[in-house]
Amino acid sequence: MRRMVRFRSLPLRSRLAILTAVAVAAAVTASALLCWFFVRGTLMNSLDNSLRDNRMPPGRVVDQLRAGLCTTEPPASDDQVPNPFNSTVQVVSRTGASCVIQGAQSLHVTSADTDVAKGTLREALHTVTGSDGNQYRAVTLPLLNTDGAYTVARPLDEVTESLNTLGLILLAVGGLGVIGASVAGLAVARAGLKPVDRLTRTVEHIARTEDLSVRIPVHGDDEIARLSASFNAMTAALSSSQELQQQLIADAGHELRTPLTSLRTNIELLERSEMTGRALPPQDRRELLSSVKAQMGELAALIGDLQELSRPQAVQGGGPLQTVAFHEAVEAALERARLRTGPDLKITAELAPWYVRAEPGALERAVINLLDNAVKFSPPAGSVEVGLHGGELTVRDHGPGVPPEDLPHVFERFWRSTSARSLPGSGLGLSIVARTVEQADGTVRLEPASGGGTTAVVYLPGGPTPPAGDDT
Incomplete structure (x- = not known):
């Protein structure tokens, strides 16, 4: 567990190099x-075939044996007798008794050898130990028309020495391969992680400086490129959100300054x-108090609009989307609007x-904002x-028009036309309308009305009857 924790604490580049080296190793x-066992099997088969083919007749x-040349002790070496394989x-x-005809050592007699001598086994091919302590490859065959068998053996060194040499070669080559793979893995990790390094440096730079204008170069369409593109899109969205927030704060401060200064x-x-004891005329005092009251109402409306616009779009209005009777919402808004207007309108x-x-x-609230806007500009x-009708709401006034x-600017935050700057309002009402309509997948626009004035047109998709099984 500790080794795993230590491994995970290593840099990604080092982990990739280690994993590459381990995989190559x-x-x-x-x-x-596989190569060693294949060569061993080939050499052993070659030795076995040589024992069978080159055995003494x-x-x-x-x-x-009849001449008495078979002795229990190995015969003394005779340089005149050729024995090229030291057999x-x-x-x-x-x-199970044995005697040596050729060779400088005797061989251990196994049960397989006696089985061949008894005639119960046709041949015995095995590895035995000689009196000199070395390993021999031996084949035991029956004697013709004679009770017994004879064993022909050759030293196993001629195979083991080649295998040992091959093993050293394979070990050296494998070691060099692992070292080369480690170096190559480190180089590949460095090259492959360059985009990640750029991304990391960019993230660290943004975290350190809060500079959201930095972008990562995108090359190709692989996973790193898609990650870079997604990161660029995220920083662009954050930068846009930050700019909108700063703009909202600046505009709100500008709009709040006027009523606060007047207050x-x-x-x-x-x-x-x-303080001076000089009372204001009653008419002037009433006008001042009315002005304070109006400015307090304007401040309250502005703060309410700011709170509405500051909410995320997904939770605007404070609740989830549901089936609503559009005509009933308009009727409720009309009742509230009539209470605010005078008898002449x-x-x-x-x-x-x-x-x-x-x-x-x-x-x-969106419908009320449209009605308030129409009332404000009506003569x-x-x-x-x-x-x-058919999901299209129209609100037409007979004012000066836009x-x-x-x-193109009427739905922007805090935007007010030159003719409307002297009238009460925060410049946020139509922004709230546009946001609410967009949330409901609808459209909204202002257009000049025939004969003067302005018509606000809102379209919301839906139907003349509520969906079946939907409580409204």
Whole structure:
């Protein structure tokens, strides 16, 4: 466990190099072992075939046996007798007794040798130990027309020496291969992890400096390239969000400054009147208090709009999407709008049933914002016409209208046309409308109305009846 923890604590480059070396070492070891065993089997088969092919003829063995040339002690070496393979020939009786005809050592008699001497086994091919302590490869064959068998053996050194040499060669080659694989693995790891290193340096730079404008170069379409592209997209989104946040703070500060300055001025006038003992005329005092009250209401509305826009889009309005009767939300908004207007302004409506997927509170607030906007720009004794047909809501006023050059900006935060800057409002109402409609997969636009004024058009997908089994 400790070794595993230590391994995981190593840099990724080192781990890749180690894993490459281990994998190559395992492959080289397996290949070397297979090669060694294959060569061993080939050499042993060659030695066995040589023993069978170059053995002493049985007739000659019998002749030497009858001539008394078979002794229990190995005969003294005779340089005149050729023995190029240093072979040994030994006769084995049924009882297991043995004598040596050729060779400088005797061989251990096994049960397989006596079985061949008894005639129960045709041949015995095995490895035996000689009297000199060395290993011999031996084949035991029956004697013709004679009770017994004879063993022909050759030293196993001629095979083991070659195998030992091969093993050393394989060990050296394998070691060099593992070292080369480690170096190559480290080089490959360095080359392959360069994009990761760039990504790491970029992330560390962003974490250190909070500079979201940095981008990672993207080359190709592999996994690293896709990761880099995703990271660039993430930083771009974060940078955009940061810019919008800074813009929102700056715009909010600018919008809050005007009512706060006016409030401060009016309150200072009231305070100076109390401190000096010089009472303001009743009419001026009432106007100051009305102005303070209006500015407090404007501040409250601005703060409410800011809170609404500061919420994530997924939770805007404070609740999940559900099936809503669009016409009922419009009716509720109309009731609230009529309470805010004077008796001179007339609001008419023609509403057809329509059901949409939206958040009820946010939808009603969006309709109220449209109505408030139409009321604000309507002339005295004017009218506002509201219609809902086929999912399309229209709110038409008879005010001065919106200049064509201002139409692309009407749904931006804090944007107010030149003619509207003297009127109350925060410049956030239409931004909230656009956000609510977008959340419900709808569309919204302002367009000039025939005969003057402006028409706000909102379309929300849905149907004239609620979905089956849906509680509304």
